[in-house]
Amino acid sequence: MSQMFFFRPIFVIELIIAEILFAKDFERRKLFWLRAALSVIGCIALSFLAPPKAENFFVHFFTFTFLFALTLAAGVICFDAPFKSILLCAVAGYTVQHIASEAYEMFNVTMETTVNVSLDFYDSNEITAISAENYYFLIVYIFLYTLVYSLNGVFFAPTVRKAGANEMGDAVTMALSALILLIDLVVSSVVTFVVPTRVLASVFPKDKTIVFVVEMLLHFYNFLCCILVIVLLVEVPRRSGAESELKVVKKMRMREKDQYALMKENIEVINVKCHDLKHKMYAVFNEKGFADEEKEEIKKAIDIYDSAYRTPSEALNVVLTEKSLVCKSKGIDLSCILDATKLDFMPDYEVYSLFGNLLDNAIEATASLKASERSIGLKITANGKLVIIKIFNNFAGEADFKDGLPVTTKNDKAFHGYGLKSVKHTVEKYGGSMDIKTDKQVFTLTILFPSAK
Numbered sequence: 493m494s495q496m497f498f499f500r501p502i503f504v505i506e507l508i509i510a511e512i513l514f515a516k517d518f519e520r521r522k523l524f525w526l527r528a529a530l531s532v533i534g535c536i537a538l539s540f541l542a543p544p545k546a547e548n549f550f551v552h553f554f555t556f557t558f559l560f561a562l563t564l565a566a567g568v569i570c571f572d573a574p575f576k577s578i579l580l581c582a583v584a585g586y587t588v589q590h591i592a593s594e595a596y597e598m599f600n601v602t603m604e605t606t607v608n609v610s611l612d613f614y615d616s617n618e619i620t621a622i623s624a625e626n627y628y629f630l631i632v633y634i635f636l637y638t639l640v641y642s643l644n645g646v647f648f649a650p651t652v653r654k655a656g657a658n659e660m661g662d663a664v665t666m667a668l669s670a671l672i673l674l675i676d677l678v679v680s681s682v683v684t685f686v687v688p689t690r691v692l693a694s695v696f697p698k699d700k701t702i703v704f705v706v707e708m709l710l711h712f713y714n715f716l717c718c719i720l721v722i723v724l725l726v727e728v729p730r731r732s733g734a735e736s737e738l739k740v741v742k743k744m745r746m747r748e749k750d751q752y753a754l755m756k757e758n759i760e761v762i763n764v765k766c767h768d769l770k771h772k773m774y775a776v777f778n779e780k781g782f783a784d785e786e787k788e789e790i791k792k793a794i795d796i797y798d799s800a801y802r803t804p805s806e807a808l809n810v811v812l813t814e815k816s817l818v819c820k821s822k823g824i825d826l827s828c829i830l831d832a833t834k835l836d837f838m839p840d841y842e843v844y845s846l847f848g849n850l851l852d853n854a855i856e857a858t859a860s861l862k863a864s865e866r867s868i869g870l871k872i873t874a875n876g877k878l879v880i881i882k883i884f885n886n887f888a889g890e891a892d893f894k895d896g897l898p899v900t901t902k903n904d905k906a907f908h909g910y911g912l913k914s915v916k917h918t919v920e921k922y923g924g925s926m927d928i929k930t931d932k933q934v935f936t937l938t939i940l941f942p943s944a945k
Contacts, residue, residue: 576669675717
């Protein structure tokens with residue numbers, strides 16, 4: 493029997509704790525605590541089925557793969573989440589455990605070389621009695637694992653939980669998980685067996701420095717590989733999420749382009765019809781002798797469909813006419829101060845998309861308020877070489893933000909929540925800047941564009 497025989501369950505516990513840091517926000521299955529208790533007991537008991545000695549690369553690889561599979565199964569039993577999400581969290585937990593393990597191994601190698609005292613949990617082939625000196629190793633072991641796990645819980649785990657497998661497709665998640673497992677398992681096995689320091693010790697029996705340097709380099713290399721894994725776990729979901737968002741924004745833009753063409757045509761027809769209708773109604777008024785109140789009521793009904801916006805930007809006229817009708821139907825007061833003389837650096841469909849998304853966001857936030865609070869203000873000004881767009885509206889409740897943008901509260905997120913992402917994409921495309929502020933239940937969004945003129 494070896495130390496590894498006794499410390500296999502310790503490894504399982506280390507792994508379970510690390511994985512919990514990533515999976516703690518998952519929805520729990522019914523009877524969670526019973527499932528969790530039985531899973532932990534089962535993992536510890538089954539860990540003794542692994543080979544008691546890691547005598548070569550293949551046994552070492554199989555042993556730790558088997559122990560990892562036990563904790564992965566426990567995650568599936570306890571949490572009601574997609575398998576790919578549980579797998580990614582398990583892999584991330586293994587990486588964090590590996591970082592702590594390598595930190596401890598480097599300390600252990602240093603102490604073995606300098607004072608000839610060691611407490612090697614996983615690789616010794618014979619049991620070492622825990623002497624007084626070894627208790628210091630236990631203290632250092634607990635300190636290093638606590639430190640690594642705590643730093644992970646603060647800086648790394650929240651980022652992975654925030655993006656995670658939801659931002660990646662199934663194929664990408666599985667490929668990334670497989671790559672990380674290879675790094676965690678294969679590199680560890682290579683460090684332990686393919687370049688064994690025992691061979692160096694037999695070649696250089698009187699020169700511990702060479703053995704020490706080689707061991708430290710191998711463990712440090714393993715440590716750096718785990719840091720690379722952390723970078724992958726943060727960057728791949730982030731980039732996948734950004735690519736997915738960009739695809740949705742582009743799909744929205746195509747829809748808005750078609751919608752603009754249709755709305756432009758419809759509004760032109762409506763304006764012509766309303767213009768003709770007003771002349772005919774005035775003639776009827778004079779003949780039939782309508783009262784002034786009746787005339788005013790009919791005139792207002794007609795004017796609702798007659799565009800009141802006459803700016804140099806035809807696309808802005810179209811979108812303001814469209815959204816003003818929505819505002820009137822919802823009892824929202826829309827007030828505008830417009831200087832659109834320098835908006836021609838954008839094609840019409842992008843002007844329509846930009847202001848359509850801005851106004852849609854404001855209308856959605858305002859429509860549920862009391863009638864006296866339903867107001868939206870839009871201001872477009874030109875100041876030197878800057879085009880300044882400011883829109884403000886009242887809102888209720890608290891505004892939650894993610895990556896600087898408000899988070900949608902709608903259950904259907906297929907397109908909801910992407911309006912301001914589309915706005916941000918347009919702003920960045922033309923080298924502008926966007927700022928969002930909330931103060932006393934007033935939402936203010938300001939955009940600065942460098943003018944081409």
